[in-house]
Amino acid sequence: MRILVHDYPGHPFQLELSRWLARQGHETLHLYSAGFSTPHGAVQKRAEDPPGFSVEAVGDPTPLAKYDLLRRVGQDRAYSRALAERAADFAPDAVLSGNCSAQIQRPLQQQCRRRGRPFVFWLQDLYADATVRYLKRRSRLLGSLLGPAVRAFDASVLRRSSAVVAITEDFRPILERRGIEPRRIAVIENWAPLGEVPQRPRDNAWSDEQGLQGKLVLLYAGTLGLKHNPDLLAALARAFRGDPEVRVVVASEGPGRDYLEAARSAEGLDNLLLLDWQPYERLPEVLGSADVLLAILEPEAGIFAVPSKVLTSLCTARPVLAAMPPENLAARTVARAGAGLCVAPGDAEGFVAGARRLRGDPALRARLGAAGRAYAERTFDIERIGPRFLALLQDEPA
Numbered sequence: 001m002r003i004l005v006h007d008y009p010g011h012p013f014q015l016e017l018s019r020w021l022a023r024q025g026h027e028t029l030h031l032y033s034a035g036f037s038t039p040h041g042a043v044q045k046r047a048e049d050p051p052g053f054s055v056e057a058v059g060d061p062t063p064l065a066k067y068d069l070l071r072r073v074g075q076d077r078a079y080s081r082a083l084a085e086r087a088a089d090f091a092p093d094a095v096l097s098g099n100c101s102a103q104i105q106r107p108l109q110q111q112c113r114r115r116g117r118p119f120v121f122w123l124q125d126l127y128a129d130a131t132v133r134y135l136k137r138r139s140r141l142l143g144s145l146l147g148p149a150v151r152a153f154d155a156s157v158l159r160r161s162s163a164v165v166a167i168t169e170d171f172r173p174i175l176e177r178r179g180i181e182p183r184r185i186a187v188i189e190n191w192a193p194l195g196e197v198p199q200r201p202r203d204n205a206w207s208d209e210q211g212l213q214g215k216l217v218l219l220y221a222g223t224l225g226l227k228h229n230p231d232l233l234a235a236l237a238r239a240f241r242g243d244p245e246v247r248v249v250v251a252s253e254g255p256g257r258d259y260l261e262a263a264r265s266a267e268g269l270d271n272l273l274l275l276d277w278q279p280y281e282r283l284p285e286v287l288g289s290a291d292v293l294l295a296i297l298e299p300e301a302g303i304f305a306v307p308s309k310v311l312t313s314l315c316t317a318r319p320v321l322a323a324m325p326p327e328n329l330a331a332r333t334v335a336r337a338g339a340g341l342c343v344a345p346g347d348a349e350g351f352v353a354g355a356r357r358l359r360g361d362p363a364l365r366a367r368l369g370a371a372g373r374a375y376a377e378r379t380f381d382i383e384r385i386g387p388r389f390l391a392l393l394q395d396e397p398a
Helices: 012-023 069-090 102-115 127-138 140-159 171-177 205-209 231-239 255-267 280-288 308-314 329-337 348-359 362-379 382-394
Strands: 002-007 027-033 053-058 094-098 119-123 163-166 185-187 216-221 246-251 272-275 292-296 320-323 340-343
Touching: 002 012, 002 069, 012 027, 012 053, 012 308, 012 382, 027 069, 053 069, 069 102, 094 102, 094 382, 102 119, 102 140, 119 140, 119 382, 127 140, 163 171, 163 382, 171 185, 205 280, 216 280, 231 246, 231 255, 231 272, 231 292, 231 348, 255 272, 280 308, 292 308, 292 348, 308 320, 308 329, 308 362, 320 329, 320 348, 329 340, 329 362, 340 348, 340 362, 348 362
Parallel strands: 002 027, 002 094, 027 053, 094 119, 119 163, 163 185, 216 246, 216 292, 246 272, 292 320, 320 340
Antiparallel strands: none
């Protein structure tokens, strides 16, 4: 088969799936957005890649205006056209596409329907719900007026898909209420590419470059957007300001990073080390430098967003300290794996208390970290996951 995999941000585990599909003998083209500026996975060709695998950035490389609604709509429209044009050139036998809105998905889906080819919608987030929440923050009236239309359009694209891959069972009843037939819904939880996150010693070249030897490191690496409260990270820096052995390290960019820069300057938080996003090939060293890996998610995210950074953290044999809704799949996964501590999203005191507990108990850190790695080794097997996607792509479109 000729298979097109489209993952808007270019995340690591989707790329692992594309490489796996190519190893099965399928010509696989992996596309991602040239303008999405968060860290990508392994988007460069590797010497060991199968001959049928290729990866390309699509669209305008101008950074995406994430928080400017009008510009974002225009950029998404332009991107959807560029994506559909590249897909038409490739003429795939099947398409798997996700991590983007229905607005981006629609032209690609229409192209598949005209050609009688399967289009599988990989649903990573309930994008319509997130859009409505954003609109209501801007204007309750605007959200009320546009919300029903946004949800109706999103549901129509989902219904026209050959199949919908939901990343959590929590999405299933919502999808069914929006008219997606149960037989077209497949739940496949996200994973992390275990082979790309090998365990690294605490002291390594990256920690040496950052001056972290002999320090206990609380590390956050990833997006700080509207679904994240950066003040929780500032709270850790405030709490450990008098402890010379502790460093709070944040590798991120965007509004949350700007907030932390301001807090660091205003409050003299010299124990807060702020860095830009790090190259993907150095990720094992970055995460290996941590004693505790941090994850945060706002209450309104609820079940709707499942941060993949938590799954990557499990691969590192480091404990996770999370502040997120207990009903979220990521929080449930940490509990299921016995891999860390989790408090409610707004519980800054509990977050700090969890950090203090982990700071003072090396044996607990080791036990939680080992449990997370064992869970990853049991669960993140692409040889078990890949065939489930392939079966959906080989199905005739309804």
